[in-house]
Amino acid sequence: MASRPTIADIARELQISKAAVSYALNGQPGVGEQTRQRVLDVARTLGWQPSASARALGGFHTKVIGLALARPAQTVAIESFFIRFLVGVETALVKRDWSLLLRIIGDHPDEEVKVYRKWWGEGRIDGVILVDERHRDARIAAVDELGLPAVLCGGPRRDTTMPCLWTDQAADAATLIDYLAGLGHRRIGHIAGPGEFAHERSRQRGMQRAAGRYGVDLISLSVAYDAASAVAATRSLMSDPATAPTAIVYANDLTAVAGERDLKAAGFAVPQDVSVVSWDDSPLTEMVATPITALARETEAYGEQAATVLLDRIAGVDRGRVRVTPSIIVIRESTGRAPAGR
CATH class of the missing domain: 3.40.50.2300 (Response regulator)
Incomplete structure (x- = not known):
């Protein structure tokens, strides 16, 4: 696996100091606009992304988390689970004055990693919530490789150390x-x-x-x-x-x-x-x-818990595996005793 591009690589490419590169990438004074643009262009070309630890230490948070739904738009509109889940997510974000960047990408799960890679590379988000865990889920390794803070609504899994909210x-x-x-x-x-x-x-x-x-x-x-x-x-x-x-x-x-x-x-x-x-x-x-x-199940609480665990992860606190509150039966008129003889 190729090593991750660093500030030193950008500085070497442009033959300027690492301090100048840092100023340009973090939007700080100390470099001219032309130099800043050259730094950003080279960073994009090299695929440079800031590490989670560097962002946290420097306090350079966008205060935005991302969520991409690889479901058809009509399904999201009709199936209220996602709406209720998002209400819970927003509840947690409002408490800490954070925001949500949402993208509905249709039935194209392969596009989800591309969306996260773009958002993370552009510095638009500080972390993501992964929903709809798949049997062979390429997002897990991809997000880990990016160094993108994430919480998985699923698991528990052995192939990642990211926090997960798992349902029994x-x-x-x-x-x-x-x-x-x-x-x-x-x-x-x-x-x-x-x-x-x-x-x-x-x-x-x-x-x-x-x-x-x-x-x-x-x-x-x-x-x-x-x-x-x-x-x-x-x-x-x-x-x-x-x-x-x-x-x-x-x-x-x-x-x-x-x-x-x-x-x-x-x-x-x-x-x-x-x-x-x-x-x-x-x-x-x-x-x-x-x-x-x-x-x-308590879907709004589930969404709020997912966002809270992610925000804690971004802040450097790993909640690990969190078991979701068990579901309960709500009995209505559609069920009764089995018919006699069957």
Whole structure:
């Protein structure tokens, strides 16, 4: 791996003193505007970026953190998780008079590192929040290599020392299976989100383990986070009356609402024929004819905690692995006892 460019490299390239380079990079008096521009041009060409420790010691904070969402804009607009998460982030930032730089880049996760590299290189941010952890997540090594302070909403992982806020997905899955098995359900469908996301894989493993303890027949399908995919998966699960589940767990509120609506259109009564559960909880779950039981978490608090852990990291305090408050079941009309004989 090539060594990281330093102030000394820039000084050597321009044949000026390191002090002059430092003045130019930090916007301090002591150099002319022409020299300052030459320094900035060479720094950009060499790929120079200030280290986190140098920024902290010098007090050169932009007081801005970055967050890029590699999700389609329409998903972010409909799925309230992100809005509530951002409210929590802003709550923490306002308390310390910091700001958020947000970019929605669509379904292009490979672009996310490019965005962070650009922001960090231009001195526009002091750190980032990484959401939507993936199974093979190239962002982890890239952010570490940049020296960019970050907090991961996911993990815990062995390939990084960055702080992480991790959810015990296995415990959440057990909470769901315990509840549904207690209602007599022995055939359960799980319409999960895309398998590229680490939390979806963890949820599926947790559901399988918990189902095994009760002898529950669990069928998991991974689909996109959209209504059409949820409907297609629901119809697939319910196509054979002999094997159709008596309860279906959906990855989020959007897919749960779409699935419940299609079940009713197909002539199934909710919850008399089939119970419906969502893994998230938002106002969407209560805006349908049969309000949906959901596994709820404190999303605003989660966002506030993520921002707080990042700000502490920027200040030199490493919180390490922080376990998120466990989710709880919010019981509504969409769940009931398994139908007799099934």
